[in-house]
Amino acid sequence: MEDRWRGQLVEAQDDVPLEDAAPMRSEAKRLLVDLLRPYRRVLAALSIVVVLENLARLSVPRLVQIGIDHGVPPLRDRSDSHNLTLVLVALIGAVLLQATSRVIFLRQSGRIGQHVLIEVRRRLFKHFQRLDVGFHDRYTSGRVVSRSTSDVEAIQEMTDSGFDGLITAVLTMVGTAILLITLDWQLGLACLVGFPVLLLVVRWFSRASATTFRTVRENAALVIVHFVETMTGIKAVQAYRRERRNQDIFEDVATRYQHANEKGFRLFAIFMPSIKLVGNITTGVVILYGGWRVFHGEMTIGVLTAFLLYLRMFFEPMQEVSQFYNTFQSATSALEKIAGVLAQKPAVDDPEEPRHLAEVAGAVRFDHVGFSYVEGRPVLPDLELEIPAGQTIALVGTTGAGKTTIAKLMGRFYDPTAGRLTLDGVDLRDLTQNELRHHVVMVTQENVMFEGTVADNIRFGRPDASDEEVRAAAEAVGAHTFIEALPQSYDTDVAKRGGRLSAGQRQLVAFARAFLADPAVLILDEATSSLDIPSERLVQRALETVLADRTALIIAHRLSTVEVADRVLVLEHGRILEDGSPAQLMDTKGGHYAALHEAWISSLA
Numbered sequence: 125m126e127d128r129w130r131g132q133l134v135e136a137q138d139d140v141p142l143e144d145a146a147p148m149r150s151e152a153k154r155l156l157v158d159l160l161r162p163y164r165r166v167l168a169a170l171s172i173v174v175v176l177e178n179l180a181r182l183s184v185p186r187l188v189q190i191g192i193d194h195g196v197p198p199l200r201d202r203s204d205s206h207n208l209t210l211v212l213v214a215l216i217g218a219v220l221l222q223a224t225s226r227v228i229f230l231r232q233s234g235r236i237g238q239h240v241l242i243e244v245r246r247r248l249f250k251h252f253q254r255l256d257v258g259f260h261d262r263y264t265s266g267r268v269v270s271r272s273t274s275d276v277e278a279i280q281e282m283t284d285s286g287f288d289g290l291i292t293a294v295l296t297m298v299g300t301a302i303l304l305i306t307l308d309w310q311l312g313l314a315c316l317v318g319f320p321v322l323l324l325v326v327r328w329f330s331r332a333s334a335t336t337f338r339t340v341r342e343n344a345a346l347v348i349v350h351f352v353e354t355m356t357g358i359k360a361v362q363a364y365r366r367e368r369r370n371q372d373i374f375e376d377v378a379t380r381y382q383h384a385n386e387k388g389f390r391l392f393a394i395f396m397p398s399i400k401l402v403g404n405i406t407t408g409v410v411i412l413y414g415g416w417r418v419f420h421g422e423m424t425i426g427v428l429t430a431f432l433l434y435l436r437m438f439f440e441p442m443q444e445v446s447q448f449y450n451t452f453q454s455a456t457s458a459l460e461k462i463a464g465v466l467a468q469k470p471a472v473d474d475p476e477e478p479r480h481l482a483e484v485a486g487a488v489r490f491d492h493v494g495f496s497y498v499e500g501r502p503v504l505p506d507l508e509l510e511i512p513a514g515q516t517i518a519l520v521g522t523t524g525a526g527k528t529t530i531a532k533l534m535g536r537f538y539d540p541t542a543g544r545l546t547l548d549g550v551d552l553r554d555l556t557q558n559e560l561r562h563h564v565v566m567v568t569q570e571n572v573m574f575e576g577t578v579a580d581n582i583r584f585g586r587p588d589a590s591d592e593e594v595r596a597a598a599e600a601v602g603a604h605t606f607i608e609a610l611p612q613s614y615d616t617d618v619a620k621r622g623g624r625l626s627a628g629q630r631q632l633v634a635f636a637r638a639f640l641a642d643p644a645v646l647i648l649d650e651a652t653s654s655l656d657i658p659s660e661r662l663v664q665r666a667l668e669t670v671l672a673d674r675t676a677l678i679i680a681h682r683l684s685t686v687e688v689a690d691r692v693l694v695l696e697h698g699r700i701l702e703d704g705s706p707a708q709l710m711d712t713k714g715g716h717y718a719a720l721h722e723a724w725i726s727s728l729a
Contacts, residue, residue, distance in 0.1 A: 149456075149460055151460070151463035151464065151466075151467050152456065152459040152460040152462075152463040154463070155459065155462070155463040155466065156459060159240050159243055159244065160236075160240065163236050163239070163240075166232060166236060167236070169232075170228075170229055170232055170233060173225050173228050173229050173232075174225070174229055174291055174292070174295065175295070176221060176225045177221070177222050177225035177226055177229065177292075178292065178295040178296060178299055179299075180218040180219070180221040180222035180225065181218075181222050181296070181437075182296070182299045182300065182303060182434075182437070183214075183218045184215065184218055184219070184433070185303075185429075185430040185433035185434050185437070186303070186307075186430055187211055187214055187215045187218065188215075188426070188429060188430055188433060189307075189424075189426035189427055189429060189430035190207075190211055190426065191207075191208055191211035191212070191215075191426070192424075192425055192426035192429055193424045193425070193426035193427070194207045194211075194426075233283075234283075234284070236283075237280070237283030237284060238283075240279075240283060241276060241279065241280050241283065244276055244279065244462065245272065245276060247466060248271060248272055248276070248462065248465065248466070249272070251465065251466055251468075252268060252272075252465075254470050254473075255468060255470050256470045256471040256472040256537065256538070257472075257532070257537040257538065258471055258472075258497075258537075258538060259468060259470070259471070264349055264353060265352055265353065265356065266345075266348050266349030266350065266351070266352035266353050267345060267348075267349055269348055269349075269352050270344070270345040270348040270349060271461060271462055271465055273348070274344055274345070274348060274458070275341070275345075275458035275459075275461055275462055276458070276462070278341070278451075278454045278455045278457070278458035279455050279458055279459060279462075281451050281454070281455065282451050282452060282454075282455030292441070293441030293442075294441075296437055296438070296440075296441045297438055297441050297442075300434050300435075300437050300438040301438065303434055304431065304434050304435070304438070307427060307430060307431060307434070308423060308427055308431060310417075311410060311413060311414055311417070311423070311428075311431055314409055314410065314413050315406055315409070315410060315435065317405075317406065317409055318402045318403075318405055318406040318409075321402055322399070322402045322442075325395065325398045325399065325402070326442075329391060329394075329395040332391055333388065333391055333453050334453055334456075336384065336387050336388050336391060336453075337388060337453030337454050337456075337457055338453070338457040338460075339384045339387075340381070340384040340385055340388060340454065340457075341454055341457035341458055341461065342457075343377065343380045343381035343384050344381055345461075346377040346380070346381070347374075347377050347378055347381050350370075350373060350374050350377055351374070354370050354374070399439065399442045400439075402439075403435075403439035403442070406435065406439075407432065407435055407436075410428075410431060410432060410435055411432070414428040414431060414432075415428070471538070471539065472536055472537065472538065472539055472557070473557075474556045474557055475553060475554050475555075475556070478554060478555060478556045478559070479550055479554045479555060480555075480559065481547070481548060481550060481555065481559065481563065484547065484548055484563045484644040484645075485513035485514075485548055485644065486513040486514060486547070486548070486563075486644040486645050486674065486675030487510075487511065487512055487513040487547070487548050487549070487675070488509075488510075488511040488534065488545070488546070488547060488645065488675060488677075489509070489510045489511070489545070489546045489549075490507045490508060490509040490510075490530075490533075490543070490545055491508070491543050491544045491545070491546065492506055492507070492508055492542065492543035492544075493506075493507040493508075493509075493533065493540045493542065493543035493544070493545055494506055494507070494540060494541050494542030494543055495529060495533060495538065495540050495541050495542070496541055502698065503526050503529045503698050504526050504529060504530070504533075504540075504698040505697075505698050505699065506542075506543075507526075507530070507543075507698065507699075507700075509530075509693070509700065511675060511677070512675075513548075513644075513675055514673050514674065514675060515675060515676075515690050515691060516671050516674075516675075516676040516677075516678065516688060516689045516690045516691070517676065517677050517678065517689060517690070517691050517692075517693060518677075518678045518679075518680065518685070518686040518689035518691070518692045518693070518706075519531075519677065519678070519679045519692075519693050519695055520679075520680070520681075520683065520686060520692060520693070520694055520695070520717065520720060521694055521695035521696055521701075521716075521720075522696065524697075525695040525696050525697065525698070526695050526697070526698035527649075527679045527695055528649055528650075528679060529698070530677070530695075531566060531647045531649045531677060531679055532566075533545055534564060534566075534645065534647055534677060535561075535564055535565075535566040535647055536552045536553075536557065536560055536564070537566075539552075539553060547560070547563065547564070547645070562641075562643070563643055563644045563645060564643055564644070564645040564647065565585070565638045565641050565643035565645070565646055565647070566638075566647040566648075566649060567634055567635060567637075567638045567646070567647065567648050567649065568649045568650065569631075569649065569650035571627075571630040571631045571633070571634040572634075573618045573625065573630055573633065574618075575618075576617070576618065577612075577614065577615050577616060577617055577618065578607055578610065578613075578614050578615070578616050578618060578625075578633060579591070579594050579614040579615065581618060581633050581637060582594045582597060582598060582614075582633060582636045582637050582640055583637075583640065584637050585637055585638070585640060585641035586640050586641055589640055591614070593640060594614065594636075594640065595614070597636040597637075597639045597640035598614075598632075598633075598636045600636070600639050600670055601632055601635040601636050601639055601670070602632065603629070603632035603633060603635070603636050606629055606632070618633075639670050643674075644674065644675060645674070645675045645676070645677070646670075646671065646674055646675070646676045646677075647676070647677045647679075648676065648677070648678045648679065648680070648685075649679045650679055650680060650681065664684065664685065664687070664688060667685075667688045668688055671688065676689075682724075683720065683721055683724045686706055687706055689705075689706060690705065691703065691704065691705060692704060692705065692706050692709055692717060694709070694715075694716045694717050694720070696716070701716050702715055702716050702717055
């Protein structure tokens with residue numbers, strides 16, 4: 125089994141190892157307090173409602189005791205029967221108060237729970253979009269799905285039943301314990317015989333279950349991760365006959381998930397019978413000692429009956445706690461993971477005091493820029509480059525030369541680790557990302573199509589663009605002809621990930637999307653790699669018009685695309701080896717560009 129899955133439960137930064145989980149628990153608590161802060165007044169009112177509900181519930185055994193001792197006295201005047209009537213009225217009132225309070229609590233707590241859940245989803249979605257590309261390169265799509273689905277669902281399960289059961293159980297146990305002592309302190313002390321054992325069992329279960337249920341959540345995340353990644357890359361899986369291998373990996377993580385759940389059930393199998401055993405022994409002690417005291421006239425039958433009812437009420441929540449403790453621990457673990465994600469700071473973020481560019485000419489300067497993805501391994505050691513406004517630059521070189529890194533730095537998907545990168549003399553770090561992306565647009569070979577029509581995808585960067593503007597952008601890149609031939613023309617649904625379009629057609633739509641955005645700086649990173657020769661020629665003709673009076677950076681292995689550039693830079697290991705026009709570099713005997721061009725011509729033969 126691959127090392128990625130065997131012997132390793134946690135890959136992403138937010139999946140904290142158990143021995144380092146304390147900081148995440150602290151983050152989770154802060155997150156929960158922040159989520160509940162807007163509802164603190166309603167929660168305060170609900171606390172009163174819960175107290176009233178439990179007071180009404182706890183009054184029932186006491187009313188039973190009064191009814192037995194004072195409402196049905198043997199061989200006395202029948203006029204005393206009005207005591208029983210009063211008790212019955214009070215009992216009905218208590219039951220109605222409990223039911224009404226219960227309805228109010230469930231309705232309001234349910235409403236608050238749903239508001240909290242949608243706020244969690246909003247924060248996650250917003251934060252995932254804010255986090256830099258480097259984070260998403262490390263953090264798999266499966267984990268993103270896990271945080272947004274199964275972890276949120278675990279919190280939902282807790283808000284639906286966990287909080288309600290926990291609050292009621294705590295109030296019932298505390299209230300019952302007080303009433304047991306006040307009702308008869310001698311019999312109350314007798315109940316303490318089983319309490320040390322009870323505390324030891326609860327302490328053991330809380331510690332063991334905390335570890336177990338966190339492991340359950342981590343393994344659940346791994347199951348989702350592998351499933352999502354396999355289905356996302358199903359074409360590659362089938363093309364390389366990886367079905368059996370992926371099945372083995374999935375069975376491994378699914379088995380880990382199964383074993384973690386089985387361990388949780390084993391804990392319940394010990395905890396629940398233990399609680400019941402302690403409760404039965406305590407009840408037996410109360411019956412023997414209480415019966416002896418009743419027989420000797422030291423206690424009434426009503427007090428003993430109330431005592432037994434209260435004792436049952438005390439141990440019942442223990443059973444309920446064991447039922448929803450799994451839910452509570454799962455939700456706590458999920459909240460820790462979500463808090464871990466929300467605590468991530470974007471490596472690329474907006475400045476506290478941003479600058480504003482009124483008019484952008486498009487002049488770009490790399491001022492001694494250094495950058496490395498891994499510390500100690502620079503991709504760009506010390507890049508000095510100036511691109512005048514309106515100039516089209518082409519970057520060529522072998523794989524790993526630093527071409528795409530330059531493009532990502534220009535789009536500020538990463539920040540330089542040294543030096544500064546400016547747009548019209550302003551450091552990119554001094555601009556908000558929203559303003560920067562308005563002026564700098566990048567088109568990559570990963571031409572992502574979103575759900576909707578062709579027009580929707582072209583309009584992606586400018587939702588307010590008119591149909592005429594969409595059509596004009598398509599015509600500019602040569603996409604109008606094939607779009608008109610589609611069943612519903614511009615209103616044709618592109619299907620999942622643009623599956624209704626060919627690779628070349630998706631690339632042309634991506635071009636039209638970028639051109640409609642009308643940026644001052646346009647970056648084309650291998651943007652023609654998926655086009656066939658006729659489509660590429662259409663784009664090349666369109667580029668001559670679209671790139672006019674616009675700063676552009678073109679990265680291409682197909683040197684035919686480079687011909688539209690004003691200037692070509694040949695890169696190797698992040699350094700510029702040659703710099704000049706395509707014609708000048710072609711005339712350089714023994715030059716790197718001339719050698720690349722010759723190799724490219726030979727590949728076409």
